[in-house]
Amino acid sequence: MYQTIVIGAGIAGSVVARQLAEEGGRRVLVLEQRAHIGGNCYDRRDAHGVLIHEYGPHIFHTNDEGVYEYLSRFTEWYLYPQGHQVVASVGDSYLPIPFNLNTLHQIYEKDKATELEQKLIAAFGEGSRVPIMELRKSEDADIQNIAQFVYENVFLKYTMKQWGQTPEEISPEVTARVPVLISYDNRYFQDRYQGVPTDGFTAMFARMLEHENIDVQCGVEATERLTITQEGVLLDGQPFAGEVIYTGALDELFSCRFGRLPYRSLRFDFEHLEQEDFQNGHSVVNYTVSEDFTRITEFQYLTGQTDCDGTTIVREYPFAYSGADGEIPYYAIQNEENESLYNKYRALTENIPDFYLLGRLAEYKYYNIDAMTRKALELAERIMEEKK
Ligand SMILES: Cc1cc2nc3c(=O)[nH]c(=O)nc-3n(C[C@H](O)[C@H](O)[C@H](O)COP(=O)(O)OP(=O)(O)OC[C@H]3O[C@@H](n4cnc5c(N)ncnc54)[C@H](O)[C@@H]3O)c2cc1C
Numbered sequence: 001m002y003q004t005i006v007i008g009a010g011i012a013g014s015v016v017a018r019q020l021a022e023e024g025g026r027r028v029l030v031l032e033q034r035a036h037i038g039g040n041c042y043d044r045r046d047a048h049g050v051l052i053h054e055y056g057p058h059i060f061h062t063n064d065e066g067v068y069e070y071l072s073r074f075t076e077w078y079l080y081p082q083g084h085q086v087v088a089s090v091g092d093s094y095l096p097i098p099f100n101l102n103t104l105h106q107i108y109e110k111d112k113a114t115e116l117e118q119k120l121i122a123a124f125g126e127g128s129r130v131p132i133m134e135l136r137k138s139e140d141a142d143i144q145n146i147a148q149f150v151y152e153n154v155f156l157k158y159t160m161k162q163w164g165q166t167p168e169e170i171s172p173e174v175t176a177r178v179p180v181l182i183s184y185d186n187r188y189f190q191d192r193y194q195g196v197p198t199d200g201f202t203a204m205f206a207r208m209l210e211h212e213n214i215d216v217q218c219g220v221e222a223t224e225r226l227t228i229t230q231e232g233v234l235l236d237g238q239p240f241a242g243e244v245i246y247t248g249a250l251d252e253l254f255s256c257r258f259g260r261l262p263y264r265s266l267r268f269d270f271e272h273l274e275q276e277d278f279q280n281g282h283s284v285v286n287y288t289v290s291e292d293f294t295r296i297t298e299f300q301y302l303t304g305q306t307d308c309d310g311t312t313i314v315r316e317y318p319f320a321y322s323g324a325d326g327e328i329p330y331y332a333i334q335n336e337e338n339e340s341l342y343n344k345y346r347a348l349t350e351n352i353p354d355f356y357l358l359g360r361l362a363e364y365k366y367y368n369i370d371a372m373t374r375k376a377l378e379l380a381e382r383i384m385e386e387k388k
Contacts, residue, residue: 002029002215005235007222008247010039011372012359014208015070016245019380021213024387026242028214031222033248037209040330041201041369043303048272050312051200051305055328056266057284057297057314058201059084061191062370068193071373075204078304079195083187088288090153094279097286098188099150100181107149116142120182127183133176150180158288162318163264163333188284196303222246228253232353243383247359249329250345256323258344261364263321263329269293274310293317332364339364356383 004024006017009032021028036042040055060077061084062068087094096102101120105113119140124130132155135147155178159170187194197204209216226244227234233244246253251261279285283301287293293315300308321329332338342364349355358379360367367375 002027002235002240003242004028004245005222005226005233005240005242006030006245006247007226008032008039008359008361009034009037009205009209009216009218010247010359011041011205011369012247012362012367012376013039013245014205015373015376016358016380017214018208018211019377020383021211023380024384026213030209030214030216031220031225032216032218033221035219036202037216037218038202038205039247041205043200043202046270046272046312048308048310048312050272050299050308050310051303052270052299052312052314053201053297053302054268056268056316056330057299057302058196058369059189059194059302060196060369061189061194062368063191063193064370064374067370067373067377070377071204074207075197075199077193077195078198079193080304084189084194084283085186086188086284086286087282088154088158088286090289094282094285095154096186097154097288098179098181099146099154100186101184102186104146116146119143120146120180124182129179129181131176132178132180135180146180150178151175152289154178154288157290158286158294161292161294164318164320200303222248223253228349228352228355230351233355243354243356243387245356245358245379247357247362249361250342250349250357250364254345254348258341260323261329261342261345262333262338264318264331264333265321265327266330267317267319269315269317270312271315272310272312276311278311278313329361332360332366334365 003026004020006013006028009030013030017028017030020026041058042055043051043053046052086097088097093106095106101117104116108116119142123138123143132147132150135143138144156167159165225236233240278298279296281301282298284295284297286295296313296315298311298313300311321327349357356379357363358376359372
């Protein structure tokens, strides 16, 4: 009855399912282990009516016009008038990050800041984005000091918390790339479109999956319905003749037989407060020098919700994923060793007919929502081309 099975109803699975159903005219079965669609973009109202992002704050941002247009079929957008802005909590101040000329003027007194601004513009050009490695190479001690300030107050502790690393373990290439912006642009991303779906991500996913050719079954662990063999896939014990697109963790598909792929996980501590505002209008505050959590998100400012009674915040605590029940693998830890472990698993899928890996888990890679959408559109195109 079905021509396609998609495992996972995150952005990867939902886009590919919609395309194959609509453009490819296939009957598509989507199997999702969670009780809801949307993957990690899932949002919902909490007990106080505040729209929260269950798996961490998600902001859609892109320069890809095609992706923006495609997703706009399923939602309208609340686009941030000033772009998405992030500040770092350092001492008693909120400092704009990435470090830019506004930050400079906040940490130095006026005359010194003006002098430094002129030096930076003369050395690197107005509007440029300069890695701290470049600042360090400067012969000017003041400019070197700026690099040191950014390293210590914005980058080091945050990165240690996020990745569970000691300063020695942090790759010098990563450190070198930490940017300083020689402009007054406080935006965290430089993309043209930055915002969230007006009535939430989950509603956008629901519209995408609402198609006569698509059936979605939530609360279904796909590995309990599917058997993967080198000859092909069995659905409920019967050979399945169509294509299977898998967006789940690749090691788990093979019972982690070569060992687990390492990930960083996160614990999200939500708190509702009976006050109008918690962080002075900022949606995201990064804790770059203190605290065990990396950041606090205040949802009303992330989503633009104006009818909140009180405010809801979430603190994020990173930790090493162990695979224990209830833990969620969030960030792939990409290095040579893990890549080669991943490739061993991928090799097991290479000869399975009509079996495709797609998504942050199946590909063991970090993707933003826009890049994932693009990749899913391309895969659907490729499948339809191959099967013409
Ligand atoms: C904390 C955090 C914040 C982020 N913030 C942003 C942001 O601000 N902007 C941005 O663009 N991107 C952001 N991202 C990235 C974004 O989450 C990903 O691009 C997106 O989730 C990738 O979609 P996906 O479909 O590959 O994976 P997922 O969203 O993880 O979806 C995979 C789905 O497959 C299901 N599944 C897995 N295995 C099985 C199985 N065996 N059976 C059935 N179902 C299964 C899962 O339950 C899940 O629903 C963030 C990521 C994290 C971790």
